[in-house]
Amino acid sequence: EAGVTQSPTHLIKTRGQQATLRCSPISGHTSVYWYQQALGLGLQFLLWYDEGEERNRGNFPPRFSGRQFPNYSSELNVNALELEDSALYLCASSLHRGPSTDTQYFGPGTRLTVL
Amino acid sequence: AQSVSQHNHHVILSEAASLELGCNYSYGGTVNLFWYVQYPGQHLQLLLKYFSGDPLVKGIKGFEAEFIKSKFSFNLRKPSVQWSDTAEYFCAVNANQAGTALIFGKGTTLSVSS
Numbered sequence: 001e002a003g004v005t006q007s008p009t010h011l012i013k014t015r016g017q018q019a020t021l022r023c024s025p026i027s028g029h030t031s032v033y034w035y036q037q038a039l040g041l042g043l044q045f046l047l048w049y050d051e052g053e054e055r056n057r058g059n060f061p062p063r064f065s066g067r068q069f070p071n072y073s074s075e076l077n078v079n080a081l082e083l084e085d086s087a088l089y090l091c092a093s094s095l096h097r098g099p100s101t102d103t104q105y106f107g108p109g110t111r112l113t114v115l
Numbered sequence: 116a117q118s119v120s121q122h123n124h125h126v127i128l129s130e131a132a133s134l135e136l137g138c139n140y141s142y143g144g145t146v147n148l149f150w151y152v153q154y155p156g157q158h159l160q161l162l163l164k165y166f167s168g169d170p171l172v173k174g175i176k177g178f179e180a181e182f183i184k185s186k187f188s189f190n191l192r193k194p195s196v197q198w199s200d201t202a203e204y205f206c207a208v209n210a211n212q213a214g215t216a217l218i219f220g221k222g223t224t225l226s227v228s229s
Contacts, residue, residue, distance in 0.1 A: 043207075
C-alpha cells in the first residue's frame with residue numbers, strides 16, 4: 001500500500017512569490033493535515049482538511065491556505081513568501097473514523113527555501 | 116493550551132546501553148499519545164501509540180512506552196539500543212477527539228556509537 005506522497009521534494013522561491021505544495025493521502029484516508037517543521041521551532045500544526053472542508057487551523061497567518069479535492073488530495077498555498085517560511089512542510093493523513101483510528105501517517109515532506 | 120515537553124535535547128549512548136526518553140504533556144482531559152521517529156534522510160514514522168487500555172505499549176523495533184496518567188508522562192524506553200536507532204524522536208499528543216491536531220515536542224536527537 002502506498003504511503004502519503006508529497007510534491008515537489010524541493011521548492012525554491014523568492015520573497016513575495018507564491019508557493020504551492022501538494023499531498024496525496026493514503027488510499028482510504030479522508031483527513032489531511034499540514035505541519036511546518038522549521039529549524040529551531042519543531043513541528044507545528046498548520047491546517048486540517050476532512051471531506052473537502054477546512055476543519056481547523058493552527059496559529060499561522062491567512063496567507064497560509066489550502067484546499068482538499070474530491071479525491072482527498074490536498075494543496076497548501078503560501079502567498080507573499082517571507083524568508084522565515086523556509087521550512088520542511090509535512091503532510092499527514094488519517095482515517096478519521098473515531099479516536100481509536102485517528103493515527104496520522106506522514107509523507108516525506110517538501111523542503112521550501114525562500115531566498 | 117496543550118504542550119509537550121521532551122526533556123532531553125540530545126542523548127548520546129553506546130550500543131547495548133538502555134534508553135529512556137522523557138515526555139510530559141499538559142492537558143487535563145483524555146489524550147492520545149504517540150512517539151514518532153525520523154531516521155536520517157527518512158520521513159517521520161510512527162513508533163508506537165497509546166489510545167486506551169494497558170498503559171504499557173509496545174512498538175516497532177523493540178521500543179516501548181509507559182503512560183503514567185498521574186504524572187502526565189509517556190516515556191519511551193528500549194533495553195538495548197543499536198547503532199541503527201540513531202535518529203530524532205518526537206513525542207506527540209492530541210486530545211481524545213478524532214481529527215485534532217498533533218502537538219509535538221521539540222524532539223530528542225539520539226546518537227548511538229558502535
